[in-house]
Amino acid sequence: MELRAAKKISHTQRHWREIFRTVRAAEWWEFKLGPILATIYATAFLLRLSIISLWPLLFLVLVALTACAAYVSVINDFTDRADDLASGKTNRLVGKSSSFIATILALCILSGVVVAIYWRRYPLLLFLYFASWAAFTLYSFSPIRLKKRGGWGVLADACGAHLFPTLLAVALVYRWTGKPFDAIWFVSVGVWSFSFGIRGILWHQLNDLHYDERINLRTFARTHGITWLQRLGNFIIFPIELAAFAVMLWRTRCVIAITFVGFYSLLNFLRKRLCGSNFCIVMPKPKFHHIVMHEYYEVFFPLAFILASSTQHAPDAIILVVHGLVFPKRWRTTVIEIALMVRGLWRIGRSKRVPIREQ
Numbered sequence: 288m289e290l291r292a293a294k295k296i297s298h299t300q301r302h303w304r305e306i307f308r309t310v311r312a313a314e315w316w317e318f319k320l321g322p323i324l325a326t327i328y329a330t331a332f333l334l335r336l337s338i339i340s341l342w343p344l345l346f347l348v349l350v351a352l353t354a355c356a357a358y359v360s361v362i363n364d365f366t367d368r369a370d371d372l373a374s375g376k377t378n379r380l381v382g383k384s385s386s387f388i389a390t391i392l393a394l395c396i397l398s399g400v401v402v403a404i405y406w407r408r409y410p411l412l413l414f415l416y417f418a419s420w421a422a423f424t425l426y427s428f429s430p431i432r433l434k435k436r437g438g439w440g441v442l443a444d445a446c447g448a449h450l451f452p453t454l455l456a457v458a459l460v461y462r463w464t465g466k467p468f469d470a471i472w473f474v475s476v477g478v479w480s481f482s483f484g485i486r487g488i489l490w491h492q493l494n495d496l497h498y499d500e501r502i503n504l505r506t507f508a509r510t511h512g513i514t515w516l517q518r519l520g521n522f523i524i525f526p527i528e529l530a531a532f533a534v535m536l537w538r539t540r541c542v543i544a545i546t547f548v549g550f551y552s553l554l555n556f557l558r559k560r561l562c563g564s565n566f567c568i569v570m571p572k573p574k575f576h577h578i579v580m581h582e583y584y585e586v587f588f589p590l591a592f593i594l595a596s597s598t599q600h601a602p603d604a605i606i607l608v609v610h611g612l613v614f615p616k617r618w619r620t621t622v623i624e625i626a627l628m629v630r631g632l633w634r635i636g637r638s639k640r641v642p643i644r645e646q
Contacts, residue, residue, distance in 0.1 A: 309379050309391060310357035311364075317585055317614045319448060320352055322483075323456050324610070325589035326476060330460040332592050333472060333539050337600035344459055347402065349613075351416060352452050354398035359423040359447070361391055366427040374498040409462060415455040422447030434506065441492075441507045445484030453480035475534040482528035483584070489520050489569045490578065513570070520569030525579075532580075544591035551583045554625065561631045585617045 307313070327345060331338045364371075364380040365388065371378035380388060399420060406412040426433045426443040433440045457476050461468055492499070492508035493516065499506050508516060536544050555577065558564040565576035589610055597604040611618050 306391065309361065309364075309383065309387075311360040311379065312357070315356050315360070315448075316353075317617050318581070319356060319452070320349065321586075321614045321617070322584040322588060323352065323453050324348070324614075325584065325592065326453055326480075327456045327460055328589055328592035328596065328606075329535065329539055329541070329544075330457050330472070332541060332596050333469070334460065334464055334466060335599065336460070336464065338593065338596050338603045338606050339600070341460065341463065344463055347405075348456055348459065350398065351402040351455075352419075354395045354402070355416075355419050355423075355452070358392065358395035358399070358420065359427075361388065361395070362423065362427045366429070366432070370502050370504060371498075374501040374504075376495070376498045411458055412455065412462065415451050415458060419447045419451040419455075422451065435504060437505060437507045437510050441485060441488050444488040444491075445481055448487065449480040449484030450477060453477070469538070471534070472538050475531045475538065479528055479531035479535060482524050482531060483580075485524050486520055486528060486569055489516060489524070490567070490571060493569065494571045517568075517570050525568050528580075539592075541591060541595050543595045544588065547587040547591045548583070551587055554628070555579075557628050557632070558624070561628055582617065582621060585614070586621050589614075 324345060327341065327348065328338050331341055361380070364378050367376075368378055368380060370376075372381070399416075403413060403416060406416065422443045425431050426440060426447065433443045454473070454477055457473060458468075489508065492506045493513070495506075496508055496513075498504075499509050511519075536548075555564075555566065558577065559566070565572040566579050567576050568579050590607070593603060593607045593610065597607070
């Protein structure tokens, strides 16, 4: 009896693991959802709200955006199957049955419809939510297939993956409180998330460049020179992203978030000096590298506003534990790297000590 129950649990675990792998959750769960929740924390801090009082909203955002992100992953792989096979790129739907694919898509769409029904009386929320789904549907499916239409594909990806979901998160907090929108906050969040999204898709396309060249796929990265793309990312998109984020920090007056920017800069300096780490903005590097600001957005951005909010609303400290459990991978990696660098600095300092001679 116990053996049968253990086998059933093992089979269920394998089944869910296969679903997670199929929807590519490891590629977007922390990278995309973490900063969006951090934006909710920052908006709550700006409005002097307790973060923990927003827990139903946080849960709903996770459900809504998880359904959308899973849908995006599946339709991208589904519509890319022929191209991926021709280019030699891994496609997670190869070998999967039609019924398996249809079931996952049905679950995603059904979840999205339930959320949309819940938001049916709020046109702005519905627009921003459906816009994310629409952007990637147009990005993936023929005959439009914006992925093959240069700059339109970049805009669709940046809007669907970052701009619309992040603005949705901000709009939800304001709807929850019934307070009028802060135009400066809304615009700065929009510019930041859009720029961050453009930088992300440029990195992705440059990383896949050798695959796309094999099948002559006309992505934005293929229709423009690498040098031009680097200049675009390094000297236009990234500065705009940083400027918008600076406005966000200025608007919240969050000293902890600003302090963490300095700590993050020091951390990267030590990574370079002690570990020889490479850093990139849009152009992937051949060796292990860090994409500038990604770690800050995933770890220090949410941490700063949870800590700041906890000084005003003590129960918000619980969110620190919950957030760490929901998004553990990047936090764990950062803590380990900090510990290793502290140990490295301690060893360097110890080796430079001059022993005192006995008199």
